[in-house]
Every structure is written in structure tokens, then in C-alpha cells.
Amino acid sequence: MADGGQSSLDSIWESEDPIFANKELLDIDHIPDEERIIGRDDEISDIANSIHPAIRGGKPRNTLVYGKTGTGKSLVAKHVTQSASEFAHQEGTQLQRAYIDCTQSTTETQVVVNLARKFNDPEVTDISIPVSGLATDVYYNRLWQILDELHDVVIIILDEVDKLQDNDILMQLSRAAEAGKVDSCKVGILAISNKISFKESLDERILSSLQDREFIFPPYDAEQLQEIMRHREDAFREGVLAEDAIPLAAGLAAREHGDARKALDILRNAGELAKDNGDEQVHEAHVRDAQEQADIDRFSKLLEGQPTQTKAAVFALSILARQREDGEASTRDIYDQYEQVTAELGIDALSQRRMADRLNEQVFLDILGRSDRVGRGRGQGMTRYYHLLEEPTVVQTAIQTDSRFADLSVAYS
Structure with missing residues (x-):
């Protein structure tokens, strides 16, 4: 810093947030006044x-x-x-x-x-x-x-x-x-x-x-989600939200069984994107980009604290899900891909049964879905299939926030 000058940090501390007036209102854990609790x-x-x-x-x-x-x-x-x-x-x-x-x-x-x-x-x-x-x-x-x-x-x-x-x-x-x-x-x-x-x-x-x-508690519909966000619109500075921002965020969240948490996450992330880009308004493009970030944040939270072996098994399924139209994979196929993932990570692979136990834990936690199919023909047993409850690219991006998974090349094999 030059003598007598002001540091760049001082100018940051003294400046006002150009996008948010009270961002706390967009925090799902914030307890608002009763009139802000909709439906x-x-x-x-x-x-x-x-x-x-x-x-x-x-x-x-x-x-x-x-x-x-x-x-x-x-x-x-x-x-x-x-x-x-x-x-x-x-x-x-x-x-x-x-x-x-x-x-x-x-x-x-x-x-x-x-x-x-x-x-x-x-x-x-x-x-x-x-x-x-x-x-x-x-x-x-x-x-x-x-x-x-x-x-x-x-x-x-x-x-x-x-x-x-x-x-x-x-x-x-x-x-x-x-x-x-x-x-x-x-x-x-x-x-x-x-x-x-x-x-x-x-x-x-x-x-x-x-x-x-x-x-x-029933899901919110798109109209209720809009009203929820309208009642927290003062989280932003006046004139910052474009006219289409709230309806779009509500429509995107309504697809996810009326999830108000996701709606508020999308709106907050959209504001952050506009701020980072130096934009004066939050537009449709910010909202659409924010939806993907909200999905990644949600999945990262679901996987928070999960062991490396569990992440490796879910990551293996995400690779297969990207390659298949129905997004499903059998335990055997997942295990073959899982062995490639663990080899690249430099860790020992679990047995197929123990890996399947890890996948079943994730079914219970609503991270994966599962279905059982009875094989055709005499002597055919039951085969267990798993699928992601989120887009494969979202899952991979979330898992790759863990530095151990950041450079995995098998994701694109």
C-alpha cells in the first residue's frame, strides 16, 4: 500500500453490497415473522x-x-x-x-x-x-x-x-x-x-x-413458491431482481416436489452469481446457472462426511449413469467400474458385498434409488439395480469437490 493511500481491503470493507440488502432472509434456517411463512x-x-x-x-x-x-x-x-x-x-x-x-x-x-x-x-x-x-x-x-x-x-x-x-x-x-x-x-x-x-x-x-x-406437510405449488420468495424479496436491494427471476426460480423448484429450500437456494445463488459477475441485476441466465449450483450444493451436503469408499461407489454409478439411457446399473456392473475408480484413487477395493452395503446405505439416505428384477428362465435369481436421484454431472461435480476425486479421469471413460 502506498504511503497515505487506502488499501484495497479498506475500500471493500467500506463498500455496500450492490445486490443484497439482507441476505439472511434467504437462509432456510432463518425463522421469519409469521406473515412471511406462506401456505x-x-x-x-x-x-x-x-x-x-x-x-x-x-x-x-x-x-x-x-x-x-x-x-x-x-x-x-x-x-x-x-x-x-x-x-x-x-x-x-x-x-x-x-x-x-x-x-x-x-x-x-x-x-x-x-x-x-x-x-x-x-x-x-x-x-x-x-x-x-x-x-x-x-x-x-x-x-x-x-x-x-x-x-x-x-x-x-x-x-x-x-x-x-x-x-x-x-x-x-x-x-x-x-x-x-x-x-x-x-x-x-x-x-x-x-x-x-x-x-x-x-x-x-x-x-x-x-x-x-x-x-x-404437502408440497408447495409454483404459486406458493412465488409468494414465499416475494415475501423475502427485500433480501435484495430495490430494483435488483429482474421481473422474470422469481417466477423462473419458483417454476424450477416446483419441478422438485415444491421444494422451498431449493427455491431460496436458487434465488440466493443467482444473486451471488450476479454479484461475482459485476452485474447490476439478477436475470434469467443467473437463475438457470444457479439451479445447477443449488443441486451441487444439496448433493454435497448429502454426501458430507461420507467415507471415501462410499463416494467411490456412488461415483462409479455416476459414470455408468452417464453412459446409459435409463441411468440404471446392476451391482455387478457398478462393482467393475468401482474397481477402476479405487485403482485410480490408489485405495483398496472392498468386496462386492461390502460395496453393495455402502450403496444400500445411500438408498436409505435418499441419495440413490434401487429396484430388484427377477431374471428370466429357469434358475435365474434376482438382480439389484441402482440409479441416481440427481443428474450424473451434478453428482460428479459434488463428489469432485473432495480433492481426492478432483483429477479422476475415469469419469469420462
């Missing part, structure tokens, strides 16, 4: 009625909420429980809520640790909750002590509850009072799942405790 009046009322007893110290009803990704389940659950907590405090009730993302906290111990840390006030309870190092039973005991000492009622939101490795935590929480674990605190569970088949995996005792109420 979910009935669902808000349903969940509010379900937890209503908690306002004055009663036990909220345990509730299961189903719906596809981006249908507002998490948003409504957070909004209603936040409002309930605020109103309860005015009534003199110590009602607290905790939100757990079960894609991040997948084990019983992780959930208990997170709950204990969220509900605790160590200056009052003198109870410490280390991140690790204690037995699960010890963590439970400390959680129960915290709940009775600090809270009249707690509502626990378990988002994407189907991602839990086991359901023991549901048993413990739903039957805490019945089992004498808590004396005074009332515990309510609001479990959210993208899979309506989730309840089929539950033990009958858990199901009877949890299924007090059950609600299904």
Missing part, C-alpha cells in the same frame, strides 16, 4: 394446538411430522416452539426448546450430550457436560437433573429423526416421566422426518408414546 396456516395451528398444554406447565403432546424436503416442516416447528417459549415465559412457565439436527447428531450419546448442553446453565446447576468421555447413562442422569432443576417444560425437536442410528433415545425421552427419570419437568418430542415409512421402523412402545399426533 402453512393449518400446519402452524395443528402444531400449536399439539403443544398448547406446555404454555401453562402441562405436558405437550408428542408429535410426528412428515413431508418431503423443503415443505416447511423445520421452519414451522421452530417458529411455533419459539413463539410458545416466549408466551410461556410471560405466563411464568419455564418452557425451553432444543433443536437437534439428526444428520449431524446420529447416535444416542451425541443427542443426549447436545440436549444436556443446550438445556444446562452450569452457573446455576454446577453440572458440567463434557463433549465426550462419559458413559451414556451418566449423560442421561445429568440431563434429567438439569431438566428438573431448571425447567418446567421442554420441547425437543428432532429433525430428520430417521437418520438416527437407533431409536433408544426416543424411548428414553418419551417415557422419562413414566420411568421416574424426571420428577417435575414435562418432556415433549416433536419428531420430523422426510420418510412417511419411518414409523414402520419404530418399536410398538415408542410408537404408542410418540404418535399422539401425526401431521403431513
